[in-house]
Amino acid sequence: MSLSDLDCRHAKPATSAYRLFDSAGLYLHVMPTGKRVWRLKYRFQGKEKLLTLGAYPGVTLIKAREKRDIAKQTLETGIDPGQQKKDEKALAQFKQAQTVQLVATEWYNRNLPTWSPSYAKNVLSRLQQNIFPFIGQQSVASLTVQQLLVCLQKVEDRNRYDLAHRVLQMMGQIMRYAVITERADRDITSDMKGALKKYVKGHFASIEIEELPKLLKAIERNEARLFKQTILALKLILLTFVRTSELIQATWSEIDLKNKVWSIPAERMKMRKAHIVPLSNQVVLILEELSELFGQQGYILPSAFQKNKPISNNTILKALDRLKYGKLMTGHGFRALAMSTIKEKLDYRHEVVDRQLAHQPKSKVDKAYDRAQFLAERTRMMQDWADYIDSIAVSPKTAQVSELLYVSR
Structure with a gap:
């Protein structure tokens, strides 16, 4: 005879535990403490087993029967409902232990071999400064849109709107990795389109070619008293x-002065592809000066404070700032200046300049050009570029060539 809810409510504790059977293996287990628990007795692969379905009255009689029916259906598919419950519990515990910091760090380490050192450093810094302190210990499976949004709004509060968008993009990659590795059910960043403040993406500051002679004079005069290797670094990045x-x-092992070639290995390039920089006569003379000053061991531009380390990432920017060009020019600005001027003034094709800039090919045509590399044409172009800079460094008043850059031999 099946149980009624009245039977369940009136089940009183006894000196020892006892069972009140319902039907199809379901019964209410009444303990001496008064606790009443629903259990299902079933057989799987010839063995008798028990499955706990929850405590009464939290789980009502009707609910217990529903759980029993679901367990029976699971049995019919050849799956042990008891083992399934254990597996689901273990998975839930595993997911709870998979924090944002743990998954993000795993994602970072898996991608690290494919990134350049500078990019890897930026990614880790963004995680450590903008994610880990706020939601690092949150389970990635239970992370909500609101929690992530609050985290990103902290970045926006610093007026770093561009960084907020980059961090969101990065979190999207981490969440998709979590989904693939079964640590999260879905990528919550897909729900965040339009959640961040819009901003106008700026360009790297760059002077026009007409303004270059003034910058050359500022570098030549060095009224800011910059270190010698800093002055030479400005010359090299321009050329x-x-x-x-x-x-x-850059290290001396990459430089071939005899053949006038600088070979940058793939692991140091943004696009992870080895790159060749043909060296003009002017650049060779600058490198020879660096060799005389610091030797040909290690970095070509050693730090003024630690010879076994290179100048810092901010050396170029700080130097330009001290020369009163902080808001007018950047290290990246020299690339934009070269691209526009070489095409306009020296009449080289876009593909040739673009390949020398080591840009990622955008189309099938560009990829075909990328394979060709245009090395001979690029070699001529680099010498023409250096000679052109020498020509505009001539002072209109004295008609003398500036000593900033060495005249092509």
Whole structure:
């Protein structure tokens, strides 16, 4: 005979535990403490087993029967409902232990081999400064849109709107990794479109070619009393227009003065592809001066304070600032200056300049050009660029060539 709710409510504790059976293996287990628990007795692969369905009255008689029916349906599919419950509990505990910091760190380490050192440093810094202190210990599975939004709004409160968007993009990658590795059910960042403040993306400050002679004179005079390697770094970035990180991390092992070639390995490039920089006569002379000053061991631009380390990431920017060009020019600005001027004044094709800038090919045509590399044409272009800079460094009053850059031999 099946139980009624009245039977359940009137079940009183006894000196020893006892059972009140309902039907199809379901019974109410009444303990001496008065606690009443629903259990299901069933057989799986010839063995008798028990499954706890919850405590009465929290789980009513009707609810207990529903849980019993679900367990029976699970049995019919060949799955042990008791083991399934254990697995689900273990998975829930596992997900709870998978914090944002743990998953983000795992994602970071998996991607680290494919990133340049400077990019990897930026990613880790963004995590450590903007994510970990606020939601790092939160379970990634239970992270909500609101929690992440509050975290990103802290970045916006610092007027770093561009950074907030970058951090959101990064969190999207982390959440998708969490979904793939079964630590989260979905990517919550997909619900955050339009959640952050819009901003106008700016460009790196760059002077026009007409303004370059004044900058050259400022560098030549060095009224800011910059270190010698800083002055030479400004010359090199102007003549080679590589990325700042590519220049300051350059070592003598990459330089071939005899063949006038600088070979930057793939692991130091933003696009993770080895890059060749043909060296003009002017650049070779600058490198020879650096060699005489500091030797040909380690970095070509050693720090003034620690010879075994290169100049810092901010050296170029700080130097320009001290030369009163802080708001007018950046390290990246030299790349923009070279791109526009070489095409306009020296009449080189976009593809040739673009390849020397080591940009990511955007189309099939660009990729075809990328494979060709235009090395011979790029070599001529780099010498023409250095000669052109020498030509505009001539003072209109004295008609003498500025000593900032060495005249091509």
